[in-house]
Amino acid sequence: MAIDVAAVRRSLPILDRELDGHRLVYLDSAASSLTPEPVLDAMDRYYRWSRSNVNRGVYPLAEEATDLYEGARTVLAGFLDADPTGVVFTKNATEACNLLAYGYVRAHLGPDDVLLSTVMEHHANLVPFTQAAAAVGAEVRHVPITPDGLLDLDAAAELLADGRVTFAAFVHVSNVLGTINDVPRLTRMVRDANDRAVVHVDGAQAAPHLPVSFRDLGIDSYAITGHKMLGPTGIGALVARPELLERMEPFLTGGDMIRDVTLTGATWNDVPHKFEAGTPMIAEAAGLAAAVGLLEGYGMAAVRAHERELTAQLLDALGTVAGVTVHGPKDVDLRGGAVSFALDGIHPHDVGAMLGSRGVCVRVGHHCTKPLMRCLDVAATTRASSYVYNDVDDLEPLVDGLEAAAAFFAR
Amino acid sequence: MAIDVAAVRRSLPILDRELDGHRLVYLDSAASSLTPEPVLDAMDRYYRWSRSNVNRGVYPLAEEATDLYEGARTVLAGFLDADPTGVVFTKNATEACNLLAYGYVRAHLGPDDVLLSTVMEHHANLVPFTQAAAAVGAEVRHVPITPDGLLDLDAAAELLADGRVTFAAFVHVSNVLGTINDVPRLTRMVRDANDRAVVHVDGAQAAPHLPVSFRDLGIDSYAITGHKMLGPTGIGALVARPELLERMEPFLTGGDMIRDVTLTGATWNDVPHKFEAGTPMIAEAAGLAAAVGLLEGYGMAAVRAHERELTAQLLDALGTVAGVTVHGPKDVDLRGGAVSFALDGIHPHDVGAMLGSRGVCVRVGHHCTKPLMRCLDVAATTRASSYVYNDVDDLEPLVDGLEAAAAFFAR
């Protein structure tokens, strides 16, 4: 079943907004997606009907809140084909990566260990691990990219050859290049080189757009973030093998994550609760569960097919604009819907301003991937990124805006 | 101006809910407060009108989102009489305490330092610091309580006498005893003993209920949480002197908190952004700002006066029930609206179940204060806690329920 874009758009009142007389064309879903009404309704229902804190309440509101929250865990686990016991809710994907960096890397690795990363990582999946590596004295190696923006797996093989890589963290889908990395293959390479290695994947740009089976990926942990997958702000998750969580040290400490506390020490609750300190994001979990419900309703295969088609059209459309250079793979089978490009001689800030003045919302900048910018030898890019509410009608305003920018800023 | 409880209640549709034919009587605001409609509306407006990510967007939605988010920082700073540059948004108060425990205690203290805590701390303000102290080899000392549930300041003076306490973390208002601690006085004692000492206060139960001036308290940092002050779940803050934030090491790392990133290192953004990694709680910040707006509208002096009055009535009402023992101060000038008590011979779980079956929502358990439970020599307490939407009509169902429990569970 194809995505009924018109129906999706009807659930998004924001799309009726006009910007200076222009129709709103939202092409910035890689930064944050729009939020359909059923998601808002789910949060509202909690606030208007079951508002209370979770855990140990003995009155009905508190039980409902707990059910909503724990139910969201099960829903997310089902969506990603993972064990609910392995789902730790965090405030965003960044916290999920930090949880692993503190709870595992800092706690268990040392100077004999080597971490594998790549040059295309988002800062969220890079800085926590480079900081952790520096703290424990471990080396970090980076898989480079090929000229078409794919991970260079031959180079990866060399980096792995000495068998010292015991931890790998890389991105599933690049937020800049759009590249869909072959996670099972790189994971096998890592494990073949060292079967004790722990493999972490940043799925922030993958879970919203592709069918994902945590089990089939064969990895140890996966970070996601709600606000990029039709969900609310303020919630993300680390999805992990429960055995990995068992081995991890607690990170944030406080209420609810303890078993017992004395004045000087504490013992810890069972996983995943051991990693959820304090009052959790209850409304947000309800909202995320509703967002997952929508995505499951569309079907992730259909979501992917829709975006593959739209990305092909976007690449074609960009090809018609003089001076546009697309970064990343041109083959739509190898890429998602985030498309970064340069417009010859014009700074992305100026491009973005022109597009914004015409109602076209794109992101310009380094997209939290400074090392990748250096590889591409650019300071910034302009990025258009699509989702289930976009269709081919959104491409013409983009193309027109780019042509207007080229004319306006011509020297 | 007194609080117009009827008007507040009209903004809370949840209060129209019936539980098994009983009117909902919500006396669990110390766990989490109800959320009035204007707060929900503020979040809705963001999602339906300005939904996008903050920071560096060059289109109007992104600027509006950034203004909402940064505006919330200013609003919260104004409410607490603090510098907006010192406001770091976190997911809850627990994260705020952890931020300080990692960014300051673990980073800067060592075996020569002594931490001062108290026996009445919530786990959120205890465990992060005992863990940090253990990690750096520092000693922790605990101020005991007097029989009426006040901090024993004579004992505190002894604990401070050797001048070795360089960090103190204590609670402003106890979530169990209700005690309002004399923060300026204990802070002066700490500083008189060692003028380099850093003083942190857990304001989770104070900011919702009392007028608070961060400047006048004379402390270095203050933790609050949105969901206890009419705000949404998923947001809290560490409010600190900017100079303290400058001295702190980064904690969560990733996007937005960096200045520059290379493959192996990073430099950090200015405070407070240095401590806000990844996509923040945008809708939640808008909701929290709206909640603060409501509280400012009521006037915090009026909120306090309302609760003082209601607490006096609650203490009187509890006095009429045979077998009830109230923990904590009896003088309503020394206490807030969270009232813990025992019902002779009946386990709090059973009390809570009886009350819950009659629509009366109270919390039973250790309230994340295990060490305090040991001091009180109880396993758990029953706690009734009020807020701006409660009035004297809520006390009768509570008293009736307690009498019903006493009869039902009589042996």
Next chain:
Amino acid sequence: MSMEDLYQEIILDHYRKPKNRAPELADEAVHVHHSNPLCGDEMDLRIRVVDDRLDAVVFDGEGCSISQASASAMTQAAVGRELKDALDLAEDFRRMMHGDDPARPDDLGDGIAFTGVAKFPVRVKCALLGWMALRDAIQTFERGASAHTVTHEE
């Protein structure tokens, strides 16, 4: 959530007049101490074993009515059984608390009155405390030990 669903008359009887409640047991084979720090429940369970059979089971402890009544009902259901059989019965009770129909309703005796507790997730761990202590005591005996302390939530 009505009080009657949760607190059946049989439960209140056991709560008011607990069976086999004692702080000591002559010739005890095993003594286990279980506690649930989240609830503050504490349970001491002692068993005497003769010919692979539970010759006596006594408990002592503190906790809510459900935990105390359930332990009392458990001692009645368990005493006299072969160890393996008692373990199996404990497992049956555990599954009942998770919403399954019990396979041995008759053998559970008064324990069957706790079916309704399964609908109250926060109280399930209270009802299980005594049974889990029994399971641990038997397993401790089978390991050849005589005492064991467990801190848990379920």
Next chain:
Amino acid sequence: MSMEDLYQEIILDHYRKPKNRAPELADEAVHVHHSNPLCGDEMDLRIRVVDDRLDAVVFDGEGCSISQASASAMTQAAVGRELKDALDLAEDFRRMMHGDDPARPDDLGDGIAFTGVAKFPVRVKCALLGWMALRDAIQTFERGASAHTVTHEE
């Protein structure tokens, strides 16, 4: 957000035909390099000082139209001024970017065309880059040094 509010014709002129743009300066007193890693803007600024006056100011760099045009307009406004006076003018421009009315509109020259940028918070730092480099160059000179590198965002 109309393009015209932001990109006044004067700004586009400076962008298309920058003044005092050069990679070198004979007899330079100070060379500063400023960069804004968030935008990727880079700016080299060189000054020559004669008798406490800015005898020459040249810039070179990469960045968006606003940053390049603002630096160009800045060089025109600054050259020939006493150091103290130029510092004061830079401060006037900075305050204008934060929404205040400029105290010396005439002295800012084409710099006044950037008033509208104050309404676009994300672009303010672009407009400031050249002026902040100027301030730093003068302060570096006053410290008796000849080169300085600054990485900043404002």
